[in-house]
Amino acid sequence: MKRLTEENLNKVISETEWSPDDDAGGGHTLSTAGVMKFARELLLHFKSRKPEVLSEVSSRFGPESGFSPRFREDLELGLLIQAAAEKVAKQDYVYARKLLQKCDESGSKDGNPVQRVVYHFSQALQVKIDRELGISVPNDMAESHHQRKLPVDVKQAKHLLQPELIQSQQNHALRLENHMVPCQVALDSVGSAKKVHLIDFGIENGSVWTPLMQSFATREESNPLESLTITAVGGCREMxxxxxxxxxxxxxxxDLPFSFKxxxxxxxxIKDDVFEIQVxxxxVVCFRWRLLTLLAQPNQLTSVMEVIKKLNPxxxxxxEMEASLNSPVFLERFREALFLFSGMFDCVNTCIGQDIACRKMIEEEIxxxxxxxxxxxxxExxxxxxxxGFWRGLFSRLGWVETELGxxxxxxxxxxxxxxxxxxxxxxxxxxxCLILGWKETPFHSVSAWKFQEE
Structure with a gap:
């Protein structure tokens, strides 16, 4: 790697898209994901141990540099967490812990978006180190998402159904778009059908479908909807x-004719004979962030798609999420995850208030x-x-055809x-x-619609 010089540092700075930092009294700044990507570029110019990285940044981005003090602090955190991940990848756990200790001094789960991101990734890296060293990890830190017990799911369901939480989702731009687009595509696809059966894998609180229900309820009197059935599929009956x-x-x-199964x-x-579908x-079948859970078992993923085909939707x-986190290489997926979730924390910080239950729930899921x-x-x-691109390849092999969203x-x-x-x-x-939804320079979700090719 090249040593950082004034010339190539200026090149990195000049190639970066800056914005004014209105919240910190002026100066230049970046989005949260932008800070992490800029820190990554700087790290590429340092020698492997990078002992001078913080002092170099402190002097180069000081008060006279035109950059805000907050940006300098955020950049230092971005450098620290990524340098720590590199040391973990090389199994240099002693040095990694020193860097993570510095992250913990400035990172915070209640701070600005950069501080929050660094806090969560620092916690995760420490759990990874402990596991690899055979050190016992507290259950609340080691528990994987799919290992969470039923009471947590029920508690989450109650939170999801709170009126103030449903209302607050209207201030979360990407959640709102993820509701409206599928509803409109479903509405366009069923046309004038008098009976509609919606099968949802991942229904959450169900509020995603209220715009669709309202549209059906206001159909022209000459073609009223006779029945709407929603079948929710999942592992928690209470939720x-x-x-x-x-x-x-x-x-x-x-006043909508409705049944829920x-x-x-x-x-x-899943088996096709569990669905009570009338001739x-x-x-309409909807997968919302569910297919990714089977990527570790490609055969099961293919089997599920064959079951769906038999339903003739x-x-x-x-x-699905628009990111590449399926790499077997730890450092590659760490960096991709860092950039993705940095963008998410930035979005949540702008769209949702500090003490709103929706924010706490989203950040817990992150x-x-x-x-x-x-x-x-x-x-696991x-x-x-x-x-x-991955889903297109898979679906094409299974005989699916991508269709216009409309x-x-x-x-x-x-x-x-x-x-x-x-x-x-x-x-x-x-x-x-396909529609790609994101925040600033970070893509988050893909929304696509598919039909089976007639044989």
Whole structure:
């Protein structure tokens, strides 16, 4: 690696897109993900041990540099956490712990987005070190996301169904878009069908489908909807039941003929004969961040897709994370995860208030995802995100055909971005027929629609 020189440092700075730091009294700054990527570029110019990295940054980005003090502090944290990850990858645990101690001195789960990101990744790296050294890890730190016990799921369900939480989701731009786009695509796909059956793998509190239900309730009198059935699939009966009660109550308020069914099953074990589908029903299937859980078992993933094909849906909606976290190489997936979750903390910080229950729940989920990505291996690592290119290849081999999302769905998404000034940081771009949603320079989610090719 090249030693950092004034010339190549200036090159890195000049090639970086800066923005004014209005919150810190002026100066230049970057988004949270931008800080981490800039820190990565700087680290590439240092020798392997990098003992001079902090002093170099402190002098180069000091008060006279035109950069805000907050940016300098954030950059130092970005350098520390990534240098620590490099040492963990090389099994230099003594040096890694020294760097992580510095991270803990400035990182905070209640701080600004950079401080929060560093806090969670530092915690995860320490768990990884302890595990590899055979040191006992407290249960609340070592527990992987899929190992969480049922009471946590029930507690989460109750939080999800709180009216103030549902309302606060309307201030989270990407969650709102992830609700509206699938609803509009589903509406367009069923056309004038009088009976609709929606099968949802990952229904959460069910509020995602309220815009669709409202549209069905206001159909023209000449073509009223005779029935809407939602079948929720999952492993926690209590959580699915709470979502069903909420949706049933909502349907009653808008006088919509509605029924709710539960299929208690893990995704990998799903069978086509568990679904009570009528011959004259138009079927819509929705996967929301569920297929990724089977990436460690490709055969099971293929089997699930074959089951879905037997249901003969008019459309299959797929919403997945747009990131590459499936690498067997620890350092590669660490960096990808750092950039992805940095963008998420930045988004949450802008869109949701400090003490809102929705923020706490989202950040808790991010915590478990980070812990799983950093510390778990083999089948235990379920957060194995893949980008849309991977899903296209898989679905194509299975006989799926990607279909247009439709102009009405895209128009709905564009309108949402104009609802609030804080949504201006949302990004929405097309990748072929797929919609990619993100925050500033960081892509988050892909939304795509698929149909089976007729044989």
């Amino acid at each position: 699915l039941g709470m979502a069903g009660k909420w949706l049933s109550a909502f349907a009653a308020t808008i 539960i299929v208690l099953s893990e995704l990998k074990d 004259d029903e138009a079927v 008019c459309v299959v909606l797929v919403n 915590h478990w995802a980070i812990l799983n990505v950093v510390t778990a291996e083999g089948a 690592r379920i957060h194995r995100y893949e980008k849309i 102009s009405s769905a895209l128009s709905q998404a564009e309108l949402l971005l104009k609802r609030s000034s804080q949504f201006r940081f949302c990004t929405m771009k097309m990748d072929g027929k």
